[in-house]
Amino acid sequence: MKKMICAAAATAFLLGGATWPAHADATVKKGKVGLVVKGKKLSVKQAGGWMDGHGTGVKARLYSVYKGVRADITRWKDATSTSAGMTNFSNVNWKLKGRKFASGTWLCIEFNKTDVTPCAKIHR
Template identity: 50%
Template sequence: MGLSVRGKGLRVTGVGAHMDGHGTGVRARLITCTPEGYRSELTGWKDANPVSAALIKVSMISWKWAGKGRAFEHGTKLCVPSGRGSARSGNGVTGAAIRPGCVVL
């Protein structure tokens, strides 16, 4: 899994993630983990879009915040846990879970 964060300083305007393969029902969500150990869900589950370029197949997903973006405290960890399963399932993790990608701000 790859993870990219866009913004300036501790203000994030967008987050993007890509996962190898095209599987059906690939979903992901954005969560934070603070240095104090608190965890919170920033977004709900979102379906990934399959993308092909030459022989490479990935599933991509992104989140954007309008205006100046969203501010985070120093040391906050942004993570994108994902799951493979039915696109209709409530939590998106009916299949094998994929290791989350994380970035520390």
């Protein structure tokens, strides 16, 4: 049993150190807010997010942080109230048409009804 655990840990270490091609795909959930980024290499085709629960006047926007400098990517956009079974959430999406970002840029979403702001790192 001890040998199996050591072998699994060594495999995880070796795979974790591998170099993967650059990509912009990510899904991040922080508290009741989530962010989904879709793209290839360092370009982002679309991004969106959700916040648990319905609410009136829910808006969201995307921003980036690179080397400590914040830049707004989109303007505030009204979120759509959506239901999936027993789950209610507010949803928003943007088409970014392959917008390119520098490696190491953080792409974040912020909603006007919460202080939680999940971010995904775009990297090589």
